[in-house]
Amino acid sequence: MARYVSQAVIRRLPGYYRHLKELEREGISQISSQELGKRMDLTPSQIRQDINCFGGFGRQGFGYAVAVLREHIGMILGIDREQTLLVVGAGNIGRAVALSDSFPLSGFRVAAIFDNDPQKIGKEIGSIKVQDTAHIALYISENHTDICVIAVPGNKAQAVAEELYQTGLRAFWNFAPTDLKLPGDSMLVNVHLEEGLQILSYRMLHRDG
Numbered sequence: 001m002a003r004y005v006s007q008a009v010i011r012r013l014p015g016y017y018r019h020l021k022e023l024e025r026e027g028i029s030q031i032s033s034q035e036l037g038k039r040m041d042l043t044p045s046q047i048r049q050d051i052n053c054f055g056g057f058g059r060q061g062f063g064y065a066v067a068v069l070r071e072h073i074g075m076i077l078g079i080d081r082e083q084t085l086l087v088v089g090a091g092n093i094g095r096a097v098a099l100s101d102s103f104p105l106s107g108f109r110v111a112a113i114f115d116n117d118p119q120k121i122g123k124e125i126g127s128i129k130v131q132d133t134a135h136i137a138l139y140i141s142e143n144h145t146d147i148c149v150i151a152v153p154g155n156k157a158q159a160v161a162e163e164l165y166q167t168g169l170r171a172f173w174n175f176a177p178t179d180l181k182l183p184g185d186s187m188l189v190n191v192h193l194e195e196g197l198q199i200l201s202y203r204m205l206h207r208d209g
Contacts, residue, residue: 005054009053012040013050013073013076015040016036017070017074020070020073023070024067024070028066029065030062030063031064031066033047033063036063054072054076057069079107080107081107082107082108082109083109083146083147084109084111084143084144084146085108085110085146085147085148086110086113086114086136086139086140087113087148087149088113088115088148088150088152088160088164089114089115089152089175090113090114090117090130094125097110097149097151098125110128110149112145113128113129113130113131114131114135114136115130115133136163136164137163140164140168147173148172149173150164150172150175152176153176155178156176157180158180158181161182165183170185170186170187171187172187172188172189173189173191174188174189175191177194178190
């Protein structure tokens with residue numbers, strides 16, 4: 001049986017991976033939990049507790065081997081292999097995802113983009129031609145797809161997600177301004193870009209409080 005890992009720890013894993021990659025670029029090969037905690041604004045004990053959820057990767061008195069720990073966290077996150085993304089919606093957000101330079105570096109490759117707008121179908125975003133959503137089920141049946149990125153208007157997103165779920169897809173990254181509801185065997189992350197600005201606005205308003 002898989003060991004339970006809290007959502008809080010899972011949310012911190014990408015931060016560990018990012019900081020460890022930065023350390024590698026800086027030529028740092030070894031780091032203590034105290035030094036890593038300073039970079040990430042976490043306590044050394046929190047660092048050790050998080051990492052120990054997945055096994056002992058450090059040595060007392062020596063800390064962590066940066067490259068080894070980064071590799072293990074990459075495996076834990078599943079980004080030690082390429083994962084293919086299918087984007088539904090060729091608007092601003094869909095284009096931004098498709099044109100991102102950082103996703104391929106983390107093992108995520110946009111393989112296809114779909115839209116139902118005749119003015120967008122057939123156009124190229126980067127090197128990928130926008131396809132008609134009428135053909136999306138056929139594409140999925142013929143091509144391995146790991147994750148679906150939903151970047152359609154909020155009033156269309158639920159229907160799109162349900163249709164894609166019926167094709168067998170189970171992992172969804174939703175940028176539509178609505179929380180999707182899918183069966184329990186699906187893996188869904190709802191992203192609300194405005195929430196970050198609202199939190200920042202709150203902190204600005206109450207910074208002297």
